[in-house]
Amino acid sequence: MTYLGAQASVFLKKASSHGNLKECICSRYLYLGGSLYIICALLNIWVLKYLDYSKMLPLTSITYIWTLILAFVIFKEKISIKKLVGIIAISIGAYLVAY
Numbered sequence: 001m002t003y004l005g006a007q008a009s010v011f012l013k014k015a016s017s018h019g020n021l022k023e024c025i026c027s028r029y030l031y032l033g034g035s036l037y038i039i040c041a042l043l044n045i046w047v048l049k050y051l052d053y054s055k056m057l058p059l060t061s062i063t064y065i066w067t068l069i070l071a072f073v074i075f076k077e078k079i080s081i082k083k084l085v086g087i088i089a090i091s092i093g094a095y096l097v098a099y
Contacts, residue, residue, distance in 0.1 A: 001043040002059075006066030008036035010074055058097040061090050 011033030018024045048056055065087050071077040 001040055001047060002063040003066050004036050004040040004043070005060075005063045006070055008033045008040060009067060010070050011036065013075070055097055059094055062094055064090055 011029040015024050015027040015029035015033060018027055024030060044056075044060075068079065068083055068087060072079055
C-alpha cells in the first residue's frame with residue numbers, strides 16, 4: 001500500500017511536467033497516478049479492518065521512504081544527510097509503533 005502511494009506520486013509528478021493544463025489532463029500519467037491512489041485508498045480501508053488505527057496510521061509514514069527511493073532512482077534527486085536522518089527516524093518510529 002505504501003509503495004503504491006509513492007508510485008502514484010511519481011506518475012502525478014510526470015503528469016505535472018507537461019507544459020499546460022490541457023496536456024496534463026490528457027496525460028496517461030494523470031490517470032495512472034489517480035488509479036493507483038484509489039487502489040491505495042481501498043487497500044488502506046481493507047488493512048484498517050485488521051489493524052488498530054493507532055498502529056496502522058504511523059506505518060503509512062513508510063511511504064516517505066519509498067518516495068525518497070523513487071525520487072533518487074527516477075528523477076535523479078540527491079539524498080542529503082537531512083533526508084537520510086529523516087528516513088532513519090521514520091524507520092525507527094515505524095518499528096517502535098509496530099512492535
